[in-house]
Amino acid sequence: MASKVGIVGWLVVVTATIMGATTAETYTVGGSLGWKIPPGGATAYTSWAANETFKVGDILVFNWTGTHNVARVSKADFNNCISSNAIDTIQGTSPYNITLSSNDTYYFICGVGPHCNLGQKVSISVGNSSAAASNAGPPRLTTAGAAAFWAVVVGLLAVSLSS
Ligand SMILES: *[C@@H]1O[C@H](CO)[C@@H](O)[C@H](O)[C@H]1NC(C)=O
Ligand SMILES: *[C@@H]1O[C@H](CO)[C@@H](O)[C@H](O)[C@H]1NC(C)=O
Ligand SMILES: *[C@@H]1O[C@H](CO)[C@@H](O)[C@H](O)[C@H]1NC(C)=O
Ligand SMILES: *[C@@H]1O[C@H](CO)[C@@H](O)[C@H](O)[C@H]1NC(C)=O
Ligand SMILES: *[C@@H]1O[C@H](CO)[C@@H](O)[C@H](O)[C@H]1NC(C)=O
Ligand SMILES: [Cu+2]
Numbered sequence: 001m002a003s004k005v006g007i008v009g010w011l012v013v014v015t016a017t018i019m020g021a022t023t024a025e026t027y028t029v030g031g032s033l034g035w036k037i038p039p040g041g042a043t044a045y046t047s048w049a050a051n052e053t054f055k056v057g058d059i060l061v062f063n064w065t066g067t068h069n070v071a072r073v074s075k076a077d078f079n080n081c082i083s084s085n086a087i088d089t090i091q092g093t094s095p096y097n098i099t100l101s102s103n104d105t106y107y108f109i110c111g112v113g114p115h116c117n118l119g120q121k122v123s124i125s126v127g128n129s130s131a132a133a134s135n136a137g138p139p140r141l142t143t144a145g146a147a148a149f150w151a152v153v154v155g156l157l158a159v160s161l162s163s
Contacts, residue, residue, distance in 0.1 A: 024057035026097075029122060035064040035094070035110070042119035054100055054126045062096040062108070068120065070096050071111045078121060083111030103127035 029035055030048050038044035062070045070091040071083040083090060088098075090111055100106065103126050110120035 024055075024059065024099075026059045026061060027052060027054070028061045028063055029108075035062045035068055035070070035120070036066070037110075037115050037118045037120050040119070042121055044119070045122035049122055049124055054124055056100060056103060056127050058100045058126075060098050060100065060106075060124065062091070062094065062098075064094045068094070068110045068112055068115065070098075071109050072098075073107050073109055075105070075107055075123075078107035078109060078123060081109055081116035081121065083109055083116070086111070100124065100126045103129045105129050 030038070030045055033044055033048070069083075071086040072088045073083060073086055077083070077085055098106075106124045106126065108122050108124070109116040
């Protein structure tokens with residue numbers, strides 16, 4: 001029979017795990033590559049982004065040295081590397097941090113010279129935006145799943161404390 005201390009300790013671990021799964025995360029765009037003209041073209045950013053699961057509240061950090069900027073643009077302008085109609089103010093100071101505040105696909109390019117055409121561009125699909133759904137990794141704990149889980153935990157705890 002598990003001791004009360006054992007059950008409480010286990011609860012603490014489980015709670016920490018669940019909180020960890022839902023806490024906002026900070027991602028440096030491109031990882032150790034940072035924000036630059038990627039060797040080998042845009043693939044570096046495409047595969048970096050495909051490897052992550054972005055959710056509402058997460059923060060992107062664009063980190064660079066030298067002359068670059070960050071322009072958030074429409075999908076069409078992303079495809080054509082046009083920064084003149086940027087959605088937000090073009091950011092010219094590193095690091096630039098942006099919070100992903102909605103379930104959308106965000107498109108970012110560098111507006112300096114030919115950098116975007118050389119591959120300095122990244123699209124980020126958040127939460128249940130359509131591209132994100134197709135990128136999605138392992139399923140996350142749903143609200144209903146969490147409720148059922150906690151019902152079992154509380155039941156176990158009640159049995160333990162009353163014995
Ligand atoms: C994808 O993630 C795995 C595990 O974290 C890592 O080993 C791999 O290098 C990543 N790939 C890219 C392209 O970032
Ligand atoms: C930004 O880049 C610099 C040098 O390239 C690196 O030392 C630093 O750790 C990076 N910061 C982040 C938040 O990735
Ligand atoms: C951006 O995020 C990085 C990494 O978390 C942090 O070191 C830096 O202070 C932040 N910069 C701003 C302007 O918030
Ligand atoms: C974003 O999508 C997730 C599912 O991936 C959903 O749980 C969440 O409520 C959505 N958030 C917003 C702000 O629409
Ligand atoms: C994402 O989920 C939210 C809340 O569940 C919903 O309102 C929104 O329509 C969904 N968006 C997409 C693109 O499925
Ligand atoms: Cu650039």
